Amino acid sequence: MNKQRAHEIASSPVMANVTYNEVPIYIQNVNDNNETARIYPLDQPQNEQDVPLSNLKEQ
Structure with missing residues (x-):
């Protein structure tokens, strides 16, 4: 996923299917410096992790 689209999804009130x-x-x-995103699985909100945007x- 590209950085711009990740920012759009992160700031949108509408849930995207990612x-x-x-x-x-x-x-x-989204962290612009190292092109990662802070995410969590929908069914495990306590399981936060930083992952590459490319994944x-x-x-």
């Missing part, structure tokens, strides 16, 4: 390793996730924020897929 996955990480085929798991539906929520993007909390995120919009369905």
Whole structure:
């Protein structure tokens, strides 16, 4: 996923269908410096992690 689209999804009030390793996730924020996103699986909000934007897929 490109950085601009990740920012749009993170700031949108509308839930986007995004996955990480085929798991539906929520993007909390985007780090421009190292091109990562702070995410968590929709069914595990306590399981936050930083992942490369290139590993995120919009369905």
